Amino acid sequence: MKKLLSLIAVSCVMAMGLPAVAQAAGAEADCAAKSAEKKLAGAAKASFEKKCVRDASAGPSAACAKSAADKKLSGAAKNSHIKKCMADEKAAAAPAAAAAPAAKPMAAASAKK
Numbered sequence: 001m002k003k004l005l006s007l008i009a010v011s012c013v014m015a016m017g018l019p020a021v022a023q024a025a026g027a028e029a030d031c032a033a034k035s036a037e038k039k040l041a042g043a044a045k046a047s048f049e050k051k052c053v054r055d056a057s058a059g060p061s062a063a064c065a066k067s068a069a070d071k072k073l074s075g076a077a078k079n080s081h082i083k084k085c086m087a088d089e090k091a092a093a094a095p096a097a098a099a100a101p102a103a104k105p106m107a108a109a110s111a112k113k
Contacts, residue, residue, distance in 0.1 A: 027056035060086060 031052035035045045060068075064085035068078045 027053050031056065061089060064089070 028049070031049045034052060035048050038048070040048050060082040064082045067085060068081045071081065073081050
């Protein structure tokens, strides 16, 4: 039973990540086509494609864009809201990653007692 639940959980996590992977692959193909259209080669092509992919994936998250639309924001207010929302999402993700290493020193300290 535990294995089945674990398998379902892993499947859900992987399914959530697939649209991002597909979007990145689509952006790479689109950027490669644009660089070919501009007849770029070598370092110029690599630099163009790197910047193009970075710009394509730097868009606002769907949740932040929906939040701004729900609040009927536009212009600078919308941009400011989305920027803050994206920063909040990154900040929320960072403590989860930082919490695991921080817990280890406390465990080591309690083991010394």
